[in-house]
Amino acid sequence: MTQCGLDVSLSIIGGKWKPLILYHLQDGPTRFSEIRRRVGGISEKVLIQQLRELVAMNVLVRHDHQQVPPVVDYTLTPFGGTLVQALVPLCEWGNQNRARVADML
């Protein structure tokens, strides 16, 4: 079996921001402003684009509460949930080994 499958996973969560966004959406419906606060350092424009792509790939669902001022939140779909579950171990490995890897680079 030549395939490792990571190429498929990274075709959805590739790039700097998507893993972070998904990682911080594990706790249920989260408002746009709260996602931006948690992810840190991402511009509003980039976050809108990343979220739009994740919704288009059925990883997230966007819910507009039809209020004024507008309230919109994002939630992992069941499909997105399985991806985050597979992503978390690699995130945690990175956190646990951040210093060690930094010394090596």
Place this chain on the structure above:
Amino acid sequence: MTQCGLDVSLSIIGGKWKPLILYHLQDGPTRFSEIRRRVGGISEKVLIQQLRELVAMNVLVRHDHQQVPPVVDYTLTPFGGTLVQALVPLCEWGNQNRARVADML
């Protein structure tokens, strides 16, 4: 906690080949020719370079059996083993969802 850690993990296994190489080294010491066969489609020159980098980062250990003709094999270090363990879920997610994701792209 802003960090998700995937950036650290990908600093070691980023790129097309390294995840595949590590994925196929789960079964113990593996000879260069066998790695090349399992990974499929990688040139000798590129595989030598990728393996050298993984040895330099203490993910693999290279063992030269001092024989003629030369026999060299590669084995995951304990450190490399923890990385592969964290990598496998994302690889398997990719394999399980390859068709579904292909339809979306």
